[in-house]
Amino acid sequence: RKEVEQDPGPFNVPEGATVAFNCTYSNSASQSFFWYRQDCRKEPKLLMSVYSSGNEDGRFTAQLNRASQYISLLIRDSKLSDSATYLCVVNAGNMLTFGGGTRLMVKP
Amino acid sequence: DVKVTQSSRYLVKRTGEKVFLECVQDMDHENMFWYRQDPGLGLRLIYFSYDVKMKEKGDIPEGYSVSREKKERFSLILESASTNQTSMYLCASSLWAQGGEQFFGPGTRLTVL
Numbered sequence: 001r002k003e004v005e006q007d008p009g010p011f012n013v014p015e016g017a018t019v020a021f022n023c024t025y026s027n028s029a030s031q032s033f034f035w036y037r038q039d040c041r042k043e044p045k046l047l048m049s050v051y052s053s054g055n056e057d058g059r060f061t062a063q064l065n066r067a068s069q070y071i072s073l074l075i076r077d078s079k080l081s082d083s084a085t086y087l088c089v090v091n092a093g094n095m096l097t098f099g100g101g102t103r104l105m106v107k108p
Numbered sequence: 109d110v111k112v113t114q115s116s117r118y119l120v121k122r123t124g125e126k127v128f129l130e131c132v133q134d135m136d137h138e139n140m141f142w143y144r145q146d147p148g149l150g151l152r153l154i155y156f157s158y159d160v161k162m163k164e165k166g167d168i169p170e171g172y173s174v175s176r177e178k179k180e181r182f183s184l185i186l187e188s189a190s191t192n193q194t195s196m197y198l199c200a201s202s203l204w205a206q207g208g209e210q211f212f213g214p215g216t217r218l219t220v221l
Contacts, residue, residue, distance in 0.1 A: 008148075034209075043198060043212035044151070087150070095166065096210060098143075100150035 003027060004090050004099035012105045017078045021102045023088030024070045032091035033064055035073050038101065039084045047073075047086070078106045111135070112213035114199055120219045127186040129216050131199030139202045140182035141166075141210065142174060144195040151198065157182055189220045 006023045013019045025033075033050035048055065050062040050071050061074040071088055083106045088099035115130035133140065141156040143166075153166030155174040163174050171193060175183045182201075186193055196217050200210040 043214055045212070046209045049209075095153055095156065097153075098151040100148065 002100070003097045004088055006086075006088050006099040006102045008100055008102060010103040010105050012107060013078055014107055015078055015080060017106075018074065018076045019078055019104060020072055020074045021086055021088075021104075022070055022072050023099050023102075024068075025088075025090045025097075026069070027090065027092045027097075028069065030069075030090045030092040033062075033071050034089040034091075034096075035060075035062060035071075036087040036089055036098075037084045038087055044087055044098075075104075078104075080106050080108065082106050112199060112201055112211050114197075114213040114216050116216050117214060118217050118219075120221065121186075121189050122221050123190060125189050125220075127189050127218065127220075129184040129186075129197055129199075129218070131182045131184070131201075131213055132180050133182075133201040133211070134180065135201065135203070135211070136179065137201035137203050137211075138179075139204070139208070140176065141200040141202075142172075142182065142184045143198045143200065144168070145198055145215075146195050154184065189218075191220050194218060194220045 004025050035047040036044040037047040038044040050064045054063045059076045063072045085101040085103045087101045112133045142154040143151045145151045157163045157176040173185045198215045199213040202208040202210045
């Protein structure tokens, strides 16, 4: 079983839609959680950290459920520019473990 | 802005060649990392370093070695390149090893023929 699992997608949604991604992790000792965004042929960049209480950044909301060991990312009012791969990232100890990514394609 | 640079965007080598991939960061970060990224497998950690001359194996160190002689520079070495090392190689740096944001370089697409 992979340490961090994501549905690879692609998720094809129209502009303005709300879309949600989930991610599960296997290490219950994980301490920090993140969502990174990776555009085609580009490097990953931090989108947002995920806190136990949940957090929001504009159209993006991240939630953490420690009991069920999953993390979610909600994107409201999708824009064409949101098209990218979203990587779920979990930290336990010194290293980050990356999920395989979920590809989002927002269409006009 | 944090800047992480990698020596080449594209590299083509032959089987058995020794390959050096260089990474430089300009933010005085303690920690540096080398990953490879393959379709369907995501990013996998090869090696990381939390200080000059220090190194730790990641998940897939076999066939690779690293060197960190200066804080800002972290090199990945393929002693004898093989075709299964064809991949995208990404370098990253972070201020904190635990829970800290990692900043990535643009990547090197290595093809081994």
